[in-house]
Amino acid sequence: MQREHEPMEDSPVSVAVCQTFPRIGDVDRNRRRLLEEIAAAAAAGARIIVFPELATSGYVFASKEEARSLAEPADGPTVQAVAALTRELDVVAVLGLPEIGPAGSLHNSAVVVDRDGLRAIYRKTHLWDRETSMFTAGSEPPPVVDTSRGRVAVLVCYDLEFPEWVRLAALAGAEMLCVPANWPAGPRPAAERPAEMVRALAAASTNHMFVAVCDRVGKERGVDWVGGSLIADPDGYPLGLSDLTGQEQRLLASCRMEDARDKSVSARNDVLRDRRPELYHGLIGG
């Protein structure tokens, strides 16, 4: 299952998480902002650049029709413009957008774009709340893409709450899991880090891989957001962490991708080899 991997380089890769404020309905403006931010992050040294879920459209759609009116094919204008830039800069961009699939269905998707153009389309598989009445859920596992900057997997927001799904990415050899997200804010004890962030950190150490979550900010039609972006190392500790002030923010962290290839956690333990898959049958079936 795991393909041979010939890393381009073993030097650290600088990763940027661009916690933006997409404006609902203004695709032109949001697309322009993505391109500006890719250029700025690359100028700051970033080689993998992650954006929020539905970064071109905003999130709180009034109707399925509105969502559809803001969607585009995966090879549409957004990816074309992003690909021109990722080719020029030799960077990897991961971003969420509403996608009109080949058969006309509407998806909450994320794309991986690098110097070779569009490398992967992922369609959110575990849908959140009103998304269930707007989007068609995907049914393909998180793609794991051998980019020039490392082996990158992608899933979207609520997908991350399913350790089964995260594990599939790790088993397929992901070194870094990129997670475009729109985390709606909820109540929490004052002294505690939001549970969404806690689960993301746990996903990193559980699978001994990097996790880069890009959340959004900016109240939209009454909905506010955690704004809890982070970059976690394979031990589950943050290399970059949102300041939780609800402002746009770019996190930048240096990631030794090879650290995620070694899954050992003691002289005799390895988080993937220690699994007992022959005992996990209760997890599957319809």
Place this chain on the structure above:
Amino acid sequence: MQREHEPMEDSPVSVAVCQTFPRIGDVDRNRRRLLEEIAAAAAAGARIIVFPELATSGYVFASKEEARSLAEPADGPTVQAVAALTRELDVVAVLGLPEIGPAGSLHNSAVVVDRDGLRAIYRKTHLWDRETSMFTAGSEPPPVVDTSRGRVAVLVCYDLEFPEWVRLAALAGAEMLCVPANWPAGPRPAAERPAEMVRALAAASTNHMFVAVCDRVGKERGVDWVGGSLIADPDGYPLGLSDLTGQEQRLLASCRMEDARDKSVSARNDVLRDRRPELYHGLIGG
């Protein structure tokens, strides 16, 4: 799969996690300490009382022979003495001990004992480091026991790092996952909560159930411990939390067990029903 559940009461259940310092090799002393602590916790109002992994024996065995010399059958003197007390006090005790199985094999086990006596024996399935050369790994999923104080599941320490295993307990209807642990201390960033605790909190919210981890303290043959006991609510926030000073400590929290029966996290979402088990086939197989 999920049996009908007739809760005895829907009032909150007081749960104690007794973070003790077991003395290596001194089973008589450690057993006495367990009994004293059950009585004290019950007097403080606790109805579910959780102890560390290998609480009767200590952990850092010099050899398999030493481990075996400190082991006993699951219905041996420790469980007999504990059961006499849990019967008298109508409490549930969960504790770890080295167990000699029916066929003479040695297991790192945990037992659930309540007013009806020994209710379940669980044998650690994912073994840590030198345990692999001392203990025979279990091959049965975490038991979920309908006690008079709620539906309680148990697994041991490193088992908790496998979200697959935790999920099986949740799918079988666990309201509270009890985790006897001996977490060896490792390096971490000064401002961060130990990753072991982060994973335990994430396990709670991911499955919307209570998680009660009882870690140990007390340096033993050169090994120190996180001492990171906690009681997490179904949203993944701590109700009780070790102060991380490395001292013996009893955490006490009031848990509304029925909160863990409702798995909804939005008007349209439920953390178990939202799973896509038909897509999780990659998790199983040998």
